[in-house]
Amino acid sequence: MMTSHRTWDSDPVLSVEHLTMRFGGLVAVNDLSFSAGRGDITALIGPNGAGKTTVFNCITGFYKPTTGMMSMRPKDGALHLLERMPDFVVASKAKVARTFQNIRLFSGMTLLENLLVAQHNPLMIASGMTFLGVLGIGGYKAKEKAAIDRARYWLDKIGLTARADDPAGDLPYGAQRRLEIARAMCTGPDLLCLDEPAAGLNPRESAELNALLLSIRKDDGTSILLIEHDMSVVMGISDHVVVLEYGIKIADGTPTETRNDPRVIAAYLGVDDEDVEEIEQELDEAAGSEEGRA
């Protein structure tokens, strides 16, 4: 990963340029520009209320940005301008999948069904837009079998195969987070946007999550953009860190660069001297563990 040092400049999968989002008089995001490199894990961090989730909602089409341009370049070489697309087209055409800060699973449906709903669009075509499927012609069965196999692959990957036929609402919290990631991956995305995937996880689950995200990048070639507060995740696995404060980008670079940026320390950790010392120590420990891993 270190060979192509700044993928986000040379080969960006997503470029956000001059993104501004206003809600009435409130400027949630102000003239933000950044890129996410292909095959990178990009972290978007910042204190509470910095506008991280707003950026996510703009990228995934849930908000229409006031101004700005967001271009997405999937593997097939096409160029999609996300600010012009409705939310579901961002997911289906531009191949951007997302998860939510407060988990949004289909709790009354089983794990398998959750993963099948994620493959809705290819399955719709396979069922002849329902018309052939109702009559039982057109080879839908085989396509559904393939979709179930794909779901099985992801269930294996998140370690929940044994619970495939249980309702998603019955899962413990950490497993629900993993399932939501698997569901997003079942749409076959080129960019996976994760909104605080480690929130509420214990250290062991958090480490499992890191392993899952690294394997998603390695095996499936999906680039990842994540919002996170858990520094062990951010410093442990990300290649690129973008720091926001009050809707403005204050730092952008490798984890090492941003960690040492005085503005980041001031903004993110507060200016109280005692706190700075304490957190710096914590960051050094995280860096140590990162080097140990590398």
Add this chain to the structure above:
Amino acid sequence: MNSAVKPSDKAAPDFGRALKDGVIIAIIAFALLGPLVGLKTDQNMANELILQNHLGLAAILSAVVGVGRFLLSAFVYPRIAARGNRSKAAATLAELEARARVTRGLSITGLIFLFVYPILIISLFGVQGSIKWVDNYGVQILIYVMLGWGLNIVIGLAGLLDLGYVAFYAVGAYSYALLAINFHLSFWVLLPVAGILAAFWGIILGFPVLRLRGDYLAIVTLAFGEIIRLVLINWKDFSGGSAGISSIPKVTMFGIYSFDVSAPNNFAKVFHLAASSAYYKVFLYYLILLLALLTAFITIRLRRLPIGRAWEALREDEVACRSLGINTTNTKLTAFAIGAMFGGFAGSFFAARQGFVSPESFIFMESAVIVAIVVLGGMGSMIGVALAAVAMVGGTELLRELDFLQVVFGKGFNPDQYRMLIFGLAMVGIMVWKPRGFVSARQPTAFLFKRKTVSGDLVKEGHG
């Protein structure tokens, strides 16, 4: 843990205490009812105030209250207390599976029963005596079963509260009535046409409306139902206004046999049977039975296709659906259109059966009854909706047969006046006893190892 709780569940009811409760309550009731019901002032011929004695009636009512309290104390309260002891998510998987097995068994026996029902009735009551049971009960209930199953797609699966469903029923009925009278087309041609027209109106309504959610959607669909009805009343050239349309042609048996008395190929004449409208009723019964089963069959198939899963996902979480690339507008529109199509089928059948349609048949009360059937049955459950239709429609019909109550309350008592009251009480009771409907558990549409029933507690009801 279960074994520790079970014995207290099965504890024998404390009859002594229940009896004491019952007697005390009966005495209190008599103290109240004695003056209120037992004594009545009236005038005699000489315009004098006299006191009439109804203490017997007061005693009977007090006894009813006392017995009711006794039953509550002896059987109901202990059970409620026992249920409270168990954890909230008490329905274990084993219990759910057992219930699902009961439901499956019930649907198979129900189906067989439905097919032999007219034969059974004719052999019991004779050809002429069967009309009431086949028509008033059989056909009437099955129409509502079909309407309930059609609306179940919209409310139960897609989670969209549609309070104007009767509009599509009206579209179907008027489509058949007008096209059959003006263009002399047969029922078998017009049945699909009526369905397509109703689906078309479903889409017309859906486009502007489906961006609304929750209460707003409910209000607008309700208004749409009223608009259709008011148009039918006021556009007299087109629909005949509130006088309606009469002498709508009957359904023929695929053009081979007719049920018109004057026709040469009249069914009874051809087979040298005594003339009776009962044959037509039995034919209609099987026709609506097949139409309802077609609805059920298609719904069950749709649930297992991506579109059906998308409907249920939409009910669970619309935002998540959009994040997965599902076009929620189109998905809602298909639910609306397919639900409306079945409403249109039922409507054209209704017009052919009645031989007369007027806007009076398509008032809001009809929509309310159909919504009540879906909610009472348990949203999304086919068998639950069918049971609810039997209870709602058959129940109100059965309550007409309350003449025996005159023995208790005297000759002047008119049981018909209490029909809706009793019915309302029964509805309240069911909602207390089963707040999620008769069948709240959900059957998954796909499985990897084993199909496990999903508890109704986890299934969402939709918000729009």
